Amino acid sequence: MASATDPIRRLVLAFSRLPGIGEKTATRLTFFVLNGPPEVARELSAALADVRERVRFCSVCCNLTEADPCRFCADPRRDDRLVCVVESVPSLLAIERTGEFRGRYHVLHGVISPLDGVGPEQLRLKELVARVALGVDEVIVATNPSVEGEATALYIQRLMRPLGVRMTRIASGVSVGSDLEYADQATLGRALSARREM
Amino acid sequence: MFLREIGWTGFRNLETCAIELDGGFNVFEGDNGQGKTNLLEAVYWLATLRPLRATRLQELIRFGERRCAVTGRIVLDGLEHRLEARIEEGERQCLRELKACRPAEYFGALAVVLFTPDDVGLVRGPPGDRRRYLDRAVFTGRPAHLADVLAYQRALAARNELLRTSEDVALHASFEAALAGPARRLLTARATYLERLTPFFVDAFRGITGLEAPPGLSYRPSLAPGAEDALAEQWAAERERDRERGFTGKGPHADDFGLALGERSARLYASQGQQRALVLALKIAEIRLLEAFFGLTPVLLLDDVSSELDAERNARLFELLHGFRGQVLITTTEARHVQTPDAAREFRVEAGRVTRVQASPSAATVDVS
Known part of the structure; x- marks a missing residue:
């Protein structure tokens, strides 16, 4: 049996700890790195070290960033009175891609999930309360429409109550541009029951 | 089909x-x-x-x-x-x-609608069997029911975990409110289904048995029916007792539906033959309902x-x-x-x-x- 420090096995193990990667893929990646040009391995290891070294939390919105404050918090054209709360950086980027939102963000880095042992204290909620207390007109809660996302939204609503800030929740329903016939039954059913007057 | x-x-x-x-x-x-x-x-x-x-x-x-x-x-x-x-x-x-x-x-x-000899246990068996039967029957005509059942189960498991691990009142209230959404949709779907099923059920039972006492179907909720807020409030009121129990005692997961013959509970009074006829009438009614409402x-x-x-x-x-x-x-x-x-x-x-x-x-x- 090879020792635990066998460099090949060590790298396979390291890759297989990444989400969505099983042992087979990890082995393939390892041998790709091993057999490919040496720059590939050098660039990968430098990038890996760099990302942990240089990326940190934005002191305002908790986004991941190299510069502090992050580019969204530093942009003077954005509206300080409007804060959109998201679960994760990918959620932030998804909203940013719409081009519809010109306020500020706040990244929670997760949702409250008792089944995964994640409580409110593990999220960036204290930072949110402190920010809102300084003066914000509206907090838009854009957590996912999952059980945990909904519960987290409701929890934030309770936290904000003493501050008297306007709270809104993003709508959920049929996605625009897709045909109704392709929407799954749960989404379409929800969209029907949350229909609005016109 | x-x-x-x-x-x-x-x-x-x-x-x-x-x-x-x-x-x-x-x-x-x-x-x-x-x-x-x-x-x-x-x-x-x-x-x-x-x-x-x-x-x-x-x-x-x-x-x-x-x-x-x-x-x-x-x-x-x-x-x-x-x-x-x-x-x-x-x-x-x-x-x-x-x-x-x-x-x-x-x-x-x-x-498909299936009838096996094991189904006779539905009348006298544990409430869990009747709930599973009901949710499956609802699902046949309303596929979105499955998503609500899964969301409810996940929210319920989260609340049960909180009962054991947290004393944060705001956190409990948030999960109770999150539980109320799928709970309300589950309850509405089950109640609507039974209400629509009843006339078909009565007909089918009479068809099988001739002139016996008219059968009845009734949903027995463990929480008082109401809007989402009302459900969440009831869970809040139960919180201390649930904490002692270690799990959520009331909700759609603890509900039942009862079958009756005239004024009497079928669970207590129906003979073997009557139980079979009741279950068979349920299945036939299920088919007639699918035909009538969903073609x-x-x-x-x-x-x-x-x-x-x-x-x-x-x-x-x-x-x-x-x-x-x-x-x-x-x-x-x-x-x-x-x-x-x-x-x-x-x-x-x-x-x-x-x-x-x-x-x-x-x-x-x-x-x-």
Whole structure:
């Protein structure tokens, strides 16, 4: 049996700890790195070290960033009175891609999930309360429409109550541009029951 | 809707084969333990992606085999659809029109309503059996029900975890409110279903039994009905007691529905025969409801029902069935127990082999399909 420090096995193990990667893929990646040009391995290891070294939390919105404050918090054209709360950086980027939102963000880095042992204290909620207390007109809660996302939204609503800030929740329903016939039954059913007057 | 053809490989004790079915009555005759119920389970598996009796998927695979598959050609509104449900390396896979798909995309082509002797336990059995039956019946006509059941279960598990680990009042209130959304949708769907089912149920029961006391169906919620806020408030009021118990005591997961004969509870007073008639009436009502509200005629699967009913009720049941426009698959130990129309297609099931019996009135010859 090879020792635990066998460099090949060590790298396979390291890759297989990444989400969505099983042992087979990890082995393939390892041998790709091993057999490919040496720059590939050098660039990968430098990038890996760099990302942990240089990326940190934005002191305002908790986004991941190299510069502090992050580019969204530093942009003077954005509206300080409007804060959109998201679960994760990918959620932030998804909203940013719409081009519809010109306020500020706040990244929670997760949702409250008792089944995964994640409580409110593990999220960036204290930072949110402190920010809102300084003066914000509206907090838009854009957590996912999952059980945990909904519960987290409701929890934030309770936290904000003493501050008297306007709270809104993003709508959920049929996605625009897709045909109704392709929407799954749960989404379409929800969209029907949350229909609005016109 | 009817199954034109069904085939299987590696499924239970059944030998690999495909059979062509009649759009009306199909009778499967054979001694006990030959594979009749396995055959109905194959149809049930194809329609629902769930085993009928097995608790683990692995049990569906024929001893010594590594995989199993059931395929079907279904005629729906004049078009032929193809479904396949298989187990490969312990994983469930489903294909529609020969393409792998998600379960949500799979359902819709084939709906079945099944009656087995085990179902008689529904009247007297534990409430959990009745809830599962109800949710399954609701799901057949309302596929989105599944998402609500799953969301409710997840929210419930989260609240139960909080009961053990947290004293944060705001956190409890947030999860109680998150629980109320799917709970409200579950309760509405179940109540609507039972309300719509009742007239069909009364009719069917009278049809089977003649003039017995009118049967009743009632939902027994453990929480007072109300809007989401009202449900969340009741959970908040129960919080201390739930904490002592260590789990959520009330909610759709603890509800029940009761069957009655006249003024009396069927659970306490119905005879064996009445219980069978009640359950059969429920299933027939389920079919009539699907037809009336969704224009859907499901395939009816009857597993050895005649052995469960007395001669008179049996005769009435077949009278009712003759009026049914849909497809029926029925198993029996002896073909003479079932009074099927002359056009019924007969099959023989022996040691896992299913063969067609030629419908010639003189010498019955066996045709290996």
